[in-house]
Amino acid sequence: MAKTPVHPSPPPLEANDVAIVGAGTALWFLGFVVLLPFQHQLSRHEHGNWPWICLAGGLLGLIGLWYCRTRRAAIERSRRAAEQD
Numbered sequence: 001m002a003k004t005p006v007h008p009s010p011p012p013l014e015a016n017d018v019a020i021v022g023a024g025t026a027l028w029f030l031g032f033v034v035l036l037p038f039q040h041q042l043s044r045h046e047h048g049n050w051p052w053i054c055l056a057g058g059l060l061g062l063i064g065l066w067y068c069r070t071r072r073a074a075i076e077r078s079r080r081a082a083e084q085d
Helices: 015-044 049-085
Strands: none
Touching: 015 049
């Protein structure tokens, strides 16, 4: 059987990770706000921790936003330094 030719890997694509993480974070906070009025009913059916899970997801999303923005800034600094050399 003939082997297919090996091609070099394409360069990685840069996604707008801040927008993606920001949208996910907003959805977690939205879930918290939507579920909070139903806390009593959720607790009666043993699902009382759902709003708090959404809150934790939103707070972790804020950490993710900070990380993505810091990473983006570091990549930009590195790119500028490489262009100056």
